[in-house]
Amino acid sequence: xxxxxxxxxxxLPLLIDIQLNFDKFSxxxxxxxxxxxxxxxxxxxxxxxxxxxRIIAGLEKEINGTIVFNNTSLIDSKTNQFIKAExxxxxxxxxxxxxxxxxxxLGNLQFAAKRCRNRRLNFNEIIKLTELESLLExxxxxxxxxxxxxVALARAILAEPKLLLLDEPLSALDRQSKASLLKLxxxxxxxxxxxxxxxxxxxxxxxxxxxxxxxLSQGNVIGYDGIHQVIHQLNYTQNNHAQxxxxxxxxxxLSLPIKTLNNGHGLATLTLNEDDEIxxxxxxxxxxxxxxxxxxxxxxxxxxxxxPMNSSIVNHLFxxxxxxxxxxxxxxxxxxxxxxxGEQEFFVSISAFSQQKLALKEMQNVxxxxxxxxxxxxxx
Amino acid sequence: xxNPDLLALFTTLKxxxxxxxxxxxxxxxxxxxxxxxxxxxxVIIEAVVALPLVLPPxxxxxxxxxxxxxxxLPGQLWQQATGQQLAFSFSAIVIGSVLYSMPFVVQPxxxxxxxLGEPLIEASAMLGASAMDRFFNIVLxxxxxxxxxxxxxxxxxxxxxxxxxxxxxxNIPGETRVLSIALFDHVEAFDYAKAHIxxxxxxxxxxxxxxxxxxxxxxxxxxxxxDL
Numbered sequence: 370x371x372x373x374x375x376x377x378x379x380x381l382p383l384l385i386d387i388q389l390n391f392d393k394f395s396x397x398x399x400x401x402x403x404x405x406x407x408x409x410x411x412x413x414x415x416x417x418x419x420x421x422x423r424i425i426a427g428l429e430k431e432i433n434g435t436i437v438f439n440n441t442s443l444i445d446s447k448t449n450q451f452i453k454a455e456x457x458x459x460x461x462x463x464x465x466x467x468x469x470x471x472x473x474x475l476g477n478l479q480f481a482a483k484r485c486r487n488r489r490l491n492f493n494e495i496i497k498l499t500e501l502e503s504l505l506e507x508x509x510x511x512x513x514x515x516x517x518x519x520v521a522l523a524r525a526i527l528a529e530p531k532l533l534l535l536d537e538p539l540s541a542l543d544r545q546s547k548a549s550l551l552k553l554x555x556x557x558x559x560x561x562x563x564x565x566x567x568x569x570x571x572x573x574x575x576x577x578x579x580x581x582x583x584x585l586s587q588g589n590v591i592g593y594d595g596i597h598q599v600i601h602q603l604n605y606t607q608n609n610h611a612q613x614x615x616x617x618x619x620x621x622x623l624s625l626p627i628k629t630l631n632n633g634h635g636l637a638t639l640t641l642n643e644d645d646e647i648x649x650x651x652x653x654x655x656x657x658x659x660x661x662x663x664x665x666x667x668x669x670x671x672x673x674x675x676x677p678m679n680s681s682i683v684n685h686l687f688x689x690x691x692x693x694x695x696x697x698x699x700x701x702x703x704x705x706x707x708x709x710x711g712e713q714e715f716f717v718s719i720s721a722f723s724q725q726k727l728a729l730k731e732m733q734n735v736x737x738x739x740x741x742x743x744x745x746x747x748x749x
Numbered sequence: 750x751x752n753p754d755l756l757a758l759f760t761t762l763k764x765x766x767x768x769x770x771x772x773x774x775x776x777x778x779x780x781x782x783x784x785x786x787x788x789x790x791x792v793i794i795e796a797v798v799a800l801p802l803v804l805p806p807x808x809x810x811x812x813x814x815x816x817x818x819x820x821x822l823p824g825q826l827w828q829q830a831t832g833q834q835l836a837f838s839f840s841a842i843v844i845g846s847v848l849y850s851m852p853f854v855v856q857p858x859x860x861x862x863x864x865l866g867e868p869l870i871e872a873s874a875m876l877g878a879s880a881m882d883r884f885f886n887i888v889l890x891x892x893x894x895x896x897x898x899x900x901x902x903x904x905x906x907x908x909x910x911x912x913x914x915x916x917x918x919x920n921i922p923g924e925t926r927v928l929s930i931a932l933f934d935h936v937e938a939f940d941y942a943k944a945h946i947x948x949x950x951x952x953x954x955x956x957x958x959x960x961x962x963x964x965x966x967x968x969x970x971x972x973x974x975x976d977l
Binding site: 428453459461463465471525 | 868869871872873874875876877878879882886887890891
């Protein structure tokens with residue numbers, strides 16, 4: 370699938386400046402999104418993330434402000450401009466698939482393809498890409514949750530949108546289907562260069578596939594940046610936002626080059642810098658990715674003042690403490706290690722007791738230690 | 750000379766068919782509007798539509814008779830436009846039937862549209878389908894059974910109508926003399942043999958029609974078919 374005709378133009382900014390008031394909920398968002406690759410939208414329920422997606426899709430009408438996409442104004446409340454959902458050339462995959470029950474899988478896909486104005490995609494190639502060959506004649510009631518979402522994704526792509534919105538598409542699926550659909554999203558993004566806006570309340574899922582992350586809280590933007598930066602910012606803000614602390618684990622989020630997939634002893638290695646590697650459980654041998662997205666929970670890292678040579682814990686990194694902050698007897702420490710292109714920041718949470726025992730100070734050199742199994746990846 | 754009862758049957762079928770077509774054309778948008786409506790006035794429109802269910806047909810017939818007479822505006826306008834009197838005409842009984850059978854068409858459609866809701870309509874809009882496209886290719890095929898129910902009930906109820914027609918149509922062979930009126934005539938003339946034939950035909954016809962509707966709406970219909 371390397372023909373250039375399949376490429377979508379992915380360099381389209383989305384300018385959002387909107388205000389919406391419901392009875393008990395208001396949304397005020399002013400943000401420019403660059404829409405390169407997959408942009409995540411994160412927030413707890415009631416943060417307005419699904420509403421934002423419905424506004425961009427054209428499914429919400431009572432809106433003040435403007436949305437400009439691809440240099441076209443989709444909404445402009447001052448000039449009463451409102452482009453209808455069907456004319457926006459934006460796709461939306463819903464949480465609940467919404468497949469048409471009177472059509473089989475093929476019929477659902479053809480419904481989308483027939484209504485596409487300038488068809489560039491090859492119908493059969495998309496079916497192959499989404500692995501639906503064996504399901505085409507099935508009735509939609511006969512599909513599993515994961516299969517339904519794959520059909521919904523294929524159907525949305527066949528309408529050839531300029532932007533694909535995904536509204537919690539994985540939330541009803543089991544762990545395995547989630548991982549396989551996330552991989553499919555990455556594959557689609559790779560092959561078609563179709564920009565996606567992906568709403569989820571699961572940071573683990575977002576961390577695996579998103580390039581950038583937009584964070585909403587109570588109808589407002591509280592963060593927008595590269596995925597790792599935003600996740601690291603959330604490590605701090607969760608102390609200030611009681612509502613979000615329920616489900617954000619403080620963590621170090623990183624992408625590192627893969628050195629070996631399996632060292633023969635059940636471990637894989639990632640390159641951190643000239644001297645240091647990070648060990649994690651062995652990866653599938655057929656993995657083609659050059660680098661790996663992973664995360665380490667702050668509670669999974671411990672600190673040692675001397676290099677722990679006689680330990681089963683395989684990862685120990687030389688690092689320098691940059692900050693120490695204490696909230697309610699919990700200490701959060703940030704420390705940095707050298708990395709090929711600068712520094713890698715690590716987040717460590719320890720008890721106030723340990724901090725006093727070790728008398729840790731800023732700028733102090735320490736060793737961070739964590740087990741291979743503490744290096745987590747949602748996908749592999 | 751054609752058998753007067755066959756002529757009545759022909760008039761009845763013509764009236765019922767025309768009424769059903771008109772009701773589908775005006776009842777569908779009305780049902781759609783009611784299904785989507787959130788205003789307080791919804792209950793008032795719903796009550797007006799449902800009124801023929803509880804009102805004695807003679808009450809509706811009485812007011813229509815007055816409205817259709819040349820002394821009042823609707824009757825006057827009709828006479829100016831067509832050159833003919835509206836009361837005691839075939840057109841009058843069709844208009845009367847449309848009002849009288851309205852709830853039987855609007856209510857099943859409204860319920861079907863409410864059940865269908867927005868999800869699939871939104872999904873098809875997101876695939877580039879226009880409002881008309883969505884109606885004919887999503888809404889209509891999915892609610893097909895309700896359309897058949899609505900049309901059948903509207904048709905059957907119109908065939909069984911008596912009071913309204915007697916008030917505004919009278920008993921003009923080939924124009925307003927329908928089966929139910931013909932039956933009444935036979936009974937008044939003590940011609941019970943002919944009355945029996947008409948009565949049993951109406952009974953059997955209605956029975957077959959209703960049984961077909963219930964079969965169509967049986968949720969296990971597909972399973973039954975598969976078992977067979």
